[in-house]
Amino acid sequence: MKNVTNSFEMLLAYRDDLFLNKSEKEANDIFNQTNTAVFRYTIPGWGFPLSKEQRLVKETKEAAQLFLTQIPVQVFVDGAKIAQEKTFSLFKTNKNNQYPYICVLQKLLDWSKEQLLDSHQPPSNDCIPFKLQKGYGRVGNNLVVIRPNLTNYTVYQEQLTPLLQENIAEFIKFRSAKHYPQRKARAVTQSTSKTEYGNLLRLLGWFVNIRGVDIETLSLEYLVPRLPVSATKEEIMEMTYYVESWLCDFIIFMENERQVRSLGSIQSYLAMILALSKYHYLSWNDDDNYAQVPIIRMIRSRMNQISKDLKNQESVADMSKKWMNLPDFMENCLEPLRLCCRRRLFCGSERSLSSVSWSLEGYLIVGNLCYMPPRRQRELRDLRLATSCPVKRPANLPPSGWIHPLPAERLQGNNVLNGYLHRTADGRWFRDMTPESYKTGYIYGHQELEIPNISLPEGYCFYDYLEMWLYGYCYGADGSIRPVKEESSSQGRIMESRSVFNPTHDFVFAQKNGKKFGAANLGKFFTNWCHAMTGFRVTPHLLRDMFTTHFLDEGASDDLIHSLAYAMGHSIDTLRKIYDRRRPAQKRRPIEKAVQDLVQQSLHLGS
Secondary structure, X not given: OOOOOOHHHHHHHHXXXXXXXXXXXXXXXXXXXXXXXXXXXXXXXXXXXXXXXXXXXXXXXXXXXXXXXXXXXXXXXXXXXXXXXXXXXXXXXXXXXXHHHHHHHHHHHHHHHHHHHHOOOOOOOOEOOOOOOOOOOOHHHOXXXXXXXXXXXXXXXXXXXXXXXXXXXXXXXXXXXXXXXXXXXXXXXXXXXXXXXXXXXXXXHHHHHHOOOOHHHOOHHHHOOOOOOOOOHHHHHHHHHHHHHHHHHHHHHHHHHOOXXXXXXXXXXXXXXXXXXXXXXHHHOOOOOOOOOHHHHHHHHHHHHHHHHHOOOXXXXXXXXXXXXXXXXXXXXXHHHHHOOOOEOOOOOEOXXXXXXXXXXXXXXXXXXXXXXXXXXXXXXXXXXXXXXXXXXXXXXXXXXXXXOOOOOOOOHHHHHOOEEEEOOOOOEEEEEOHHHOOOHHHHOOEEEEOOOOEOHHHOEHHHHXXXXXXXXXXXXXXXXXXXXXXXXXXXXXXXXXXXXXXXXXXXXXXXXXXXXXXXXXXXXXXXXXXXXXXXXXXXXHHHHHHHHHHHHOOOOHHHHHHHHHHHOOOHHHHHHHOOOOOHHHHHHHHHHHHHHHHHHHHHHHO
């Protein structure tokens, strides 16, 4: 164990290893139990003055830590079990209560023995140059929105009646099928359809669990009644008033009972109800986008008002806990994440294959969102890696070169819904994106996104980390990890990286359980890493705001802003309206400076 001179430092090194290999909660639980096993049930057997009834208050714990610093690591490893047995005997500890502390102490001893076996290795520059835990605590404790602890009112899929299941299935088909009779609007993406489905279940739950409507009598027409084209004006107005009445009650419920402060959340429900109204009044649409349908005009009017109010609404979340200036993020999160890919902890102890792989994956995900204008996280979690090769070697491929080609079936069937990572004959990596594989593909079409091969310190480049993640790595002559190349075969066996998680799919990124990342857990993975580095709860979506705000604040030219919008998969209007979240002081700065310059100029002329 490099730089570890006593048993207390060994315990701290064990803690660091736990936090790099386990989830934050699991690491906390194990380390707290280990602390109890060592301080209460082991060192009293070496003579530390602690009685069975005495609590480990701050002063006692500090004295116990000082006592532990006087025990060499080898002495602790050799004698801890005997000391623990003496303590159990001294305290007359019940047999059933002994077992958990025997187990956690044994895990600590096993880990320490492994580190001692490795301690003969010469020092190298492959240690993480800082302690990962910087006192920021658990992400879950750093709340950005205080929500009341309320009961769930939604209905679940298994509660739906056959009629509702049939209604909803057809509605989803209307929204997401590429072609649907009489529908003139473009199909929505799968993510939009999934969001609408969740909102619909919550709305149905409000009718059932709050209003007391019998779910057996409930259908989508209960929400928005369907009238024939021949309906009278009175029938139409009565139906519109009915929908507007329950809609107002629902919004009041959301604001007062659920304490929803985000106008964007209310807007998303209105958008879903608008879509349902279009579905029920599909036959009424005479190429005027439903302009003659009163219920749709009513919903649009409410949505327009909310859109106006949204422009002036402050963020519901505490942005001081989330927002970072882009240069600060690059310096304090991105580069430290790269350094976390090293194979040894700050204390010198060697990390497991799993923990190194987890760091590599974290750096690659954040790097893919920082070394080029950040696109939506969906494109990364749905990014696939081709597992087939062309039969014939490309003529332009050098004898020592290699490629990772796009699959022959790339544009067939559902394959078009995913981006593909591939490597060309000239050694460049690309993300191949069809129009169907990203949100604004219908605007920008098929795109080939080149991944920049950023030059990094210590002789690395970004492609090195990408290839270490995909194919494994070897130990270099100085002990650091290096990507697997043809010339590295003599440096020892290949260490696993992505494959250590045993992925059951061909997506580039994988969770520790081998499954594909979902929308929620990839965002959480990103935020957990950023919080560990900086203490800020940055999200992939907020990173897009940070990029746009930075370049707008820097006075980027129109050409640069157009390029940024294209690279991020946005329209210019969306870029400026939604993502320009500059603080008021930043927005006022140009005109305030201009006024001050004018005043100074007039004073100068007057003198």
